[in-house]
Amino acid sequence: MQERLDALLTSARAELAVAADDAALEQWRVTHLGRRSELTGLLRSVGSLPREERREAGQAANAARRELEEALETRQTELRRGADGAQLDVTMPGYPVRLGSLHPLTRTLREIRRVLAPLGFRAVSGPEVEWDRYNFELLNIPADHPARDMWDTFHIDDKARPGELLLRTHTSPVQARVMEQIQPPVRVIVPGKVYRYEDRDASHEAEFMQVEGLAIDKHITMADLRGTLTYFVRAMFGPDRELRIRASYFPFTEPSAEAEMSCHACNGDGCPVCGGTGWIEILGSGMVHPKVLADVGYDPDVYQGFAFGMGVERIAMLKYGVTDIRSFYRNDLRFLRQLR
Amino acid sequence: MRVPFEWLCELTGIEASVDDVATRLTNAGFEVGAIHRAGEHWDRIVVGEVVRIDPHPNADRLNLPTVNTGSEEIQVVCGAWNFEAGDRIAFAPAGARLWDPYADEPVLKELKPTRIRGVVSRGMLCSTKELGISDDHEGILVLDSGAPLGRPLAEALGGEVLEFELKANRPDALSVLGIAREAAALYGTQVRSPIPDDRAGEHGPSQPVQLQIDDPALCARYSAALVHDVKVGESPAWMRDRLEQAGVRPITTIVDATNYVMLELGQPLHAFDWETVRGGFIGVRTARPGERLVTLDGQDRELTPETLCIVDAEGPVALAGVMGGLDTEVTDTTATVLLESATFDPVSIRRTAHRLNLRSEASRRFEKGLPPELTVLALRRCVQLIEEIGAGRGEILTADAYPEPSDPAPVALAFDRIERLMGVAYDRGEVRQALSSLEFGLDEVCDELRVTSPFWRRDVTAPADVVEEVARLVGYERIPDTLPTGQVMDLAPGEIDERDDEARDVMAGLGFAECVTYALTSEARMARLVPPDLLDAPPDSPLGDEDAWATVRESAMDGAGRALADRLLPLDREPLRLRNPLSMEENVLRLTGLGTMLETLRANRRHADRDLLLFDFQPSFLARDGDLPEEPNFLTAVIGERVSAGRWNETGTVELPFVRGVVDELLARSGLPADEASHDDLQHPTFASGASAAVAYRGRLLAAYGEVDAEVAEAFDLDERSWALLVDMPAVREASAGPPSFSAWSEYPSALRDLAIVVDAEVSQAEVNDAILRAGRPLLQSARLFDEYRGEQIPPGKRSLAYALSYAAPDRTLTDKQADRAHNRVVRALQHRLGAELRG
């Protein structure tokens, strides 16, 4: 028995020394340690030996098995080092395994939607080419009203109906579209592209994204608006943000309010991000004008609610520290990958 | 609007700091965009007195004033002559810093002693331009005789000017008095109105002025006053200063007085030289056909019939509210002036001012709607000012036409409405206090307040308007944070499809970077999607005509190519054009995003990234007759190169099957199993023929992909091979089967068989695959192509395809024999139907 084991060990060690890759090692393992190997055969035969020899033979065979297993492990480790015995360099870069990326505006829009969803706001969309009626008239901005100066408008050249088709200047027309179709309660947000006839610079775009919010029911108040906005800026920019609102004017809200949040970059101490004031203008808002409600067929003595609107690029610029709004539309991969 | 702080304080008696006033007004809705401080950059510029003026020994056009600075006398050389000995002036001694009036950019320069024509000048008398307070460079600034000698100039001039960014709803706030009313309400002071009491009895009309308003809808009120013994000249310094601080250039006494009243009260006035007005008659009416007017700017204008004019007995003398006529302008020789103070229709003024591009301080105020009550008050104030500055002797009101006096009804506001809207309680005393401080008339009846607006607050017409007044006067700090409660809506119309998000995620997962591109593009950019030889017009010229598109329509397209050209890459549609584009580079709404995406690909190639996979998922705009355009969200992807995962330096070559792999995965993830859609050769000028395909499902085109035609690529300055993928996602959605459904697999082991065949090269893989699947039924579970080969061992015109086939039965383990039998059936079918030969 011991002789056979010794012979077996000798030949196995010799074969192992020349096994040069994982496949050879596996072959060796099957030959010498597998179910049909000689050693396994020997171990099985121990039971048929005379009782007094069994113990010694069993120990010897098991010792041989352990030795071979250890030899295999040692050889495996050897092979994993280079020829000179050096270890693999774990600081080598990984092979390029790269997901693509979502645009920072898409990511910001999704975050806004995610933040507002628990308050019951559903995201809806509407047309970007819009009738004057929805973009202006149903929002209490009649033709020739000086408030129209607040939105420089691109008009579509349409011979059949001159002056009626335009590129929407805000996402607010979707307010009217939604309210025309359903009865309160209404709680929607409207993300989407809007257009302004305006020269581009670092802080102005002719095309940009807005998100509009609208909540209408019997008892929705200005305090609910303020609470919603506070919740929003804290969810987006951190729990330490403070909100303040001040009186403003939009034709489709009354009262109207401009909202600012304490600067997330300096916590309100004043820094370049907030122009030294500690506060950052973040959105316009107000209680939906009774005329807007009446024009879509709601009874303004019964229903009331709030609306707010913000620029998505502005939110994204604040979140990611982008200083030029045009960067979002250049689609430079260096930009897109940084902000992925 | 610019409001000098000192003026505001004079009308309110407020003693707070300018910053405090700015903050409180801003919070109340009167946003202060900037606080300008005169003399912010001044340094050592003081009030000086000219002691004497000596002639310059060597130059007649120069003089040598000696200036007392309060501490010393300094002689300087000066080129201006508009001052006399005894005048107080702005004086800069050597060492002071001044704006350089000759520099293009504003720049401060230190003043040094200089020798001018042989005489040393140790300082300078300053003009307003050198001080940076106006562009007027003619003559030096002569101050009031009361200006404190030797004190810093900033102190003498007052200084701070509040610049308001005013909203469209408050015409009353376009005046110092209007801002003063707000400020006084916020600070609890009394407004000191500059409007004098009615003294009409003392200065009755001297002669009849006949007024006629044709349409009270276009001119609610017209009031006029005559001013006699007019002296046209320079206004006093205090008036000039205030005008300049408010951003209005001083001209001459009469014009300055009318501008001053406009700034102070918000009512624009116009002055006619009464002797040039024919027939003692002033009328207000729209222009008649053929009427013309030479306006103050010297332009001879033909008047359109909707233009509202002021006319005399013979014809137009002014464009109402927009610009006066040259013939009736007040000049140095004018002896009698007729002051006009009128209420014109905002819409009419706005249209005329826009049409003629003549928007002015006056027209801006008319556009917002002025109250008719203001006309006579403004006249009274103006006459008083003219007399005060010695520019004439006025009548308080010579004539007044107010055909249909209006009397707005009070607004009824239930007290509980305030809390209902604001979500916070306001006590009644507080409400009354806020409203009466803004001069609203109040009448309390039970739980209701009847609120009468002062005449200047015509914007307050409904309860919500009154609530806003209360809320902003008390301050928005009062409003607490609560969250909306109550029932949540279920489905909303136009709800955003979650699957749009999923499609973006799938593309990002496949390695593509999402781009957000402009919807506006140029026809030229879209025309570059067609090889230039197919176009009539060269690609760089904007294609204004339809011929270019027609050419494309006639070009070699059939079947899928034509379907593609109709919708997904709609080269034979007309784009929506802008009436007022910013430039010809973006004059139409895009029919396809492909042009923009190829440009994006090109731009990214410049910085040599080797992993160029981009996609865009934004709408295209397809016009529809009599309706809004369709705005389908087409997915557009472009591919330059990709890095294959495997080694550090391997760039994976992009071939058609890679793009197809992307299509298959996207369609599968959109609920359309890859084997349901058919892929066919695409003939379309944008794509390289033989290297592009169209994807259809039940005859409807869903997608197109392939290599971009080499000439098209070149037109986009792309010299390497580029690939594109267009997917009509709305069509995919309609075709998709909804959520995937589960089908059970065999629990018994599969028998695997490989199959390599040689077939004619014309036989498509789809045909082979189809034949295999049919013949293998019911035991064949799957057939996966793993190799294609053409070359030496294969006869010309043939190719070899190799498949791995898997057989299994649902209820038992297949024996080798059973599997062989099924496999042989497949082999025979291929031989029989497709003439295939078994290989190897």
Ligand SMILES: [Zn+2]
């Ligand atoms: Zn800051």
